[in-house]
Amino acid sequence: MKPTIFYSYKNTEQETVLMLDAQYLLAESDLHLSSAISYRWNDAIIYSFGAGNTYVEFIASYDFNVSSFSDATNHKGGAEFSIIYRWDIPKKEKIKLICARSI
Secondary structure (H helix, E strand, O other), X not given: OEEEEEXXXXXXXXXXXXXXXXXXXXXXXXXXXXXXXXXXXXXEEEEEEEEEOOOEEEEEEXXXXXXXXXXXXXXXXXXXXXXXXXXXXXXXXXXXXXXXXXX
């Protein structure tokens, strides 16, 4: 279980999200299952679940609107599907050049 607080802002807009995430690593495999519940402050409750490994993850989520905007959406939320790809770019080793004049 991993609790998370996410805060972002740009100019006058801001967003705060509280999240509780759980992952389950399948025995003797790189595959994990995940599930999370989040609250986007004064806006929505989000439930998500997914599966993935070290490099790729597939997540499905549903956004339950709880703000005053819910009247405009007929109290319906929205579904989202995500594919996350992670890669590890190795850093190049720095090459130290020795100048013949400095020796």
